[in-house]
Amino acid sequence: MSQSNSRALVLFPGALGDFLLFLPTLFGLANRHARILLVARSEWTALLDHPRIRCWPLDHPAVIALFSESFHASHWREPLDGVEQVYSWTGHTVEHFSTNLAKLIGREPAVFPFRAFRPKEHAAEYYARCAGISPAKPAEIVPYLRAHPSPLMERLQADRTPLLAVHPGSGATRKNWQGFSSLVARWKRSTGGHVVVLLGPAEVERGVRVLSGDVELVGRPLPEVAAVLRSASCYVGNDSGVSHLAAILGTRGVVVMGPYSTPEHWRPLGNCLxxxxxxxxxxxxGPDVFCEHLIDSGHVLELLDRRNFSVQPEDA
Incomplete structure (x- = not known):
């Protein structure tokens, strides 16, 4: 429950994985303040359905004006009356940003570096430390995440066969494990189930493919991706935003992380993956290829079987 009738302005940049690891802090702030105005990428905030969190896109003209030397409070179409605090993980190195925010709210804002982790500090712990709060648990977040199942997924679920969701892409090609086609083929032989491959448009352009998948869902909105992950029997993905979403939703499975990933900072939340x-x-x-010599598909399949049948989701 909120501790006051105050409002807070929260500004957060970053990719999908950053945003999802920020959610425990955001929901902790929603418990501290009666209203939150969240400024973040609209593709990510489409996932949220919280009665006390209102969203603006990062490219909103009023937000862009905050970075300008010629900023004036009239750039904001509505006053920020009642805003008790500003928490921002953008603008830390911009000379005029904090000054412009102070003009709006009449006090100094809290502006943090986007990533200034301590050694072995998880990203979610860092964001919560900045805000000085206890982060929310995944179970507190899930009820406020939109999930819109597609007719295709409803038909697959009606088959009552095992369903594996895979996300073979990520924000960097060298983080993409090359064993997905082998893994999917072996999993289908052993289970007779269906496989849904989740891809973004950028991954298709890079030629990321899983040759033995049954269904490819390309560039779907996050609420539809969330519905796939919720209905899947299990999941395998790279170090990516989709994997972090699977973890928050409690989908059991495996995340594959190679030399260019740092689990101490970016491991998924909870214990389902x-x-x-x-x-x-x-x-x-070579150093830029995340191949099956590093992680064999048989090892991932073994972990997947073990995780799918022996681990209880974290709900507290």
């Missing part, structure tokens, strides 16, 4: 991690690059394929 096991981590298959290779710290050193492959001596045969």
């Amino acid at each position: 096991a981590i298959a991690y290779a710290a050193a690059p492959c001596g045969r394929c």
